[in-house]
Amino acid sequence: MTKHHPERRQAYDEPLWWALFSAGGVCFALFVPSAVLFLALLLPAGLLPADALSHQRASSLLFGLPGLIFVGATICLPLFHAAHRIRHGLFDLTLGSDGTNKWLMYGAAALFSTLALGVVLLGMLR
Amino acid sequence: MHKPPRAHPPLPRNWWLKHRFFIAYMAREATVLPLVFFIACLLAGTVALLRGPDAWQSWLGFMRSPPVVALNALALAASLYHAWTFFQLFPRVMPLRLGKRAVPASLMVAGQWAGVLAVLLLFVWLFGRA
Numbered sequence: 001m002t003k004h005h006p007e008r009r010q011a012y013d014e015p016l017w018w019a020l021f022s023a024g025g026v027c028f029a030l031f032v033p034s035a036v037l038f039l040a041l042l043l044p045a046g047l048l049p050a051d052a053l054s055h056q057r058a059s060s061l062l063f064g065l066p067g068l069i070f071v072g073a074t075i076c077l078p079l080f081h082a083a084h085r086i087r088h089g090l091f092d093l094t095l096g097s098d099g100t101n102k103w104l105m106y107g108a109a110a111l112f113s114t115l116a117l118g119v120v121l122l123g124m125l126r
Numbered sequence: 127m128h129k130p131p132r133a134h135p136p137l138p139r140n141w142w143l144k145h146r147f148f149i150a151y152m153a154r155e156a157t158v159l160p161l162v163f164f165i166a167c168l169l170a171g172t173v174a175l176l177r178g179p180d181a182w183q184s185w186l187g188f189m190r191s192p193p194v195v196a197l198n199a200l201a202l203a204a205s206l207y208h209a210w211t212f213f214q215l216f217p218r219v220m221p222l223r224l225g226k227r228a229v230p231a232s233l234m235v236a237g238q239w240a241g242v243l244a245v246l247l248l249f250v251w252l253f254g255r256a
Contacts, residue, residue, distance in 0.1 A: 029209035030241050034249040036164055040198035052253045055141040075165055082158040089155045096200040119172045
């Protein structure tokens, strides 16, 4: 009784995007609130100790293994989470075609993740 | 190849405005938009740090400008709203049992907030001193 639908392709890659989406969701909930509070609100307001994020101290924190973990938890995985949600949001609003949106969104997430990790690796090599 | 006729007419683009549950769903989906802004700020910060002290200072200046602070305050609210809804999903998607007893959902939610607090304390320890 199985009907063959050649026009409906099985999305074999979906588990990968879903895993990245889930991991990004955990990071968005656990790590992003503190990161926004400290780096985007307390730091600009001058509420952190003066040299807590001087160029020298920020460099020593970011350009190392902890920096790689930080970038993974606050940039790369949340980017894939956002890409997945924006892709489905566009589908919900019937904007564009899902095939194109998919590659645009995950492509951008992969590109900027590579850039962020590359910056940390370059900083470690210096 | 025979194409079956569409069973339903296509949804209008504003379907989600017609019920408050759908609006809440779309609002939750939209929490990623301020998140993307914050990630862009952070990415610019890492590049500035790599380029040197002058670039780092100008990035700090950019982060102080009022529209950037306002969008990042929105990102903080969005991340907490995401956390609030996300933590309630966990006990539903993956109920845990200890022996014969089910772990209460409220305990699992509280445990996840404790995780947020632990990360906050880590940040206090990292950035609370020079």
